[in-house]
Amino acid sequence: MIYRQTSMFRKIIEVIAVFVGLGALDQYFSLEMTDWTLNPFLFALLLFALRYGLMIGLLGLLATIIYYSLEVMWGGGDVFLLYYDASSFMEVLFLILITIIAGLYGTSFKERYDSLRDKNEELTEENEDIKDVMSLLEDSHKSMQNRVLDSEHTLQRIYEVGKALDKPTPELVRNEAISVISDLFKAEEVAIYRVDSSRRAMRLNVRKGPEDVFPQTIFINEDHSMYRRVLTSKTVTIRTIDDEEEAPLLAGPVTWGNEVRDILLINDLEFNRLTNYEIQILSLILDWLSDRIEKSSEMVMKEEETKMWPGTHVYYKYAFDEKVTLQQQRKDGYDVDYSVLRLKFKGFRGMSKVEAEMILRTYLRELDVIGFDEENEEFCFLLPGTKPEHAPIVEERIREHLHEKGVNYVQ
Numbered sequence: 494m495i496y497r498q499t500s501m502f503r504k505i506i507e508v509i510a511v512f513v514g515l516g517a518l519d520q521y522f523s524l525e526m527t528d529w530t531l532n533p534f535l536f537a538l539l540l541f542a543l544r545y546g547l548m549i550g551l552l553g554l555l556a557t558i559i560y561y562s563l564e565v566m567w568g569g570g571d572v573f574l575l576y577y578d579a580s581s582f583m584e585v586l587f588l589i590l591i592t593i594i595a596g597l598y599g600t601s602f603k604e605r606y607d608s609l610r611d612k613n614e615e616l617t618e619e620n621e622d623i624k625d626v627m628s629l630l631e632d633s634h635k636s637m638q639n640r641v642l643d644s645e646h647t648l649q650r651i652y653e654v655g656k657a658l659d660k661p662t663p664e665l666v667r668n669e670a671i672s673v674i675s676d677l678f679k680a681e682e683v684a685i686y687r688v689d690s691s692r693r694a695m696r697l698n699v700r701k702g703p704e705d706v707f708p709q710t711i712f713i714n715e716d717h718s719m720y721r722r723v724l725t726s727k728t729v730t731i732r733t734i735d736d737e738e739e740a741p742l743l744a745g746p747v748t749w750g751n752e753v754r755d756i757l758l759i760n761d762l763e764f765n766r767l768t769n770y771e772i773q774i775l776s777l778i779l780d781w782l783s784d785r786i787e788k789s790s791e792m793v794m795k796e797e798e799t800k801m802w803p804g805t806h807v808y809y810k811y812a813f814d815e816k817v818t819l820q821q822q823r824k825d826g827y828d829v830d831y832s833v834l835r836l837k838f839k840g841f842r843g844m845s846k847v848e849a850e851m852i853l854r855t856y857l858r859e860l861d862v863i864g865f866d867e868e869n870e871e872f873c874f875l876l877p878g879t880k881p882e883h884a885p886i887v888e889e890r891i892r893e894h895l896h897e898k899g900v901n902y903v904q
Contacts, residue, residue: 504549516560537557538592544599546600547596548600550599557588651777657673661792663790666789667699668823670757670782675701679762680761681761686707686711688754692713693713695712696710696858696877704828719744720740723746724753729772730745731767742760746783750787800812805847807864808863812864814864816862820877834873834876835873861875
């Protein structure tokens, strides 16, 4: 606090007040302080010179000399003798020297004090800045720690997803994918559609949600449609304001052999989950899903060939019944309709099963399954996604075209 006085006016007032006070005391009580060995004016000069430096010290010296001159005048003496007489001038010279020496010392000390004070203030400010930085680092550390914990949890979930998708057949993989994605992204309306070879329609494979949200068939007509963008970009796509009203919120491709074979649709995803991180996680899951479906399809095809009539994709009766059982499980778990047709016949009139399959495939969808019951001499058709009330339309079409090719039926 010694050198915190920054007002020059107050410093001048202090000097004037002190020396006027000393002079008043000296005159009132006739103390003759100027003749004292321990001169109070000398101590006042030292005080101000040391306290405020050379400039204020010189101001005090001026006040002292003025008082000395006034005292001589009031005593009837000659003022000039004060400065020309050797004995009197030595005293004044001593005061001047003391003031200059003490003032220079005080100024030097004050400068060092100011320098140290400024340095201390800088250090204090730096310490405050460091405290702020440390506080931010601590907050960042806690935030990063929480994110790491969240990431570890997410990685664990992703690992669980990978295990869940490790199923032996494509249908089981798709079924599990619906459950996993619905749980992971908190979505209640999720579906997987199979893209047909024409790339103009998508057939429902499995869904979680109402039929009015995910119909059995979605046609891809417009070039600017959301589904067309998915087929072209082969990346996760979010609905825009230019898309059709019935378009889902998000669509993602499931690719095999660098071609989009299935499309995942999510209709009710929360907007706070539409972050780059969540989209990357979904893309990763779709990559795993694509890989598992492709690998399981290859494995199933090798196994399925043993369940089909030689040279065809027509299943034996027992294998066809297994497909129906699996479809019934999907119906129970995901409310996906299906129909089964059984058509008796007497014979092909020389037509092989390969030829019959070629005719049948022309009027069936890619996902429809054909079986043949040799014991009862009947064709069996599994129509996923077709409601039972619509099955007679398909049956009539099959009967008509097979009859044109020479197949006789037993009514």
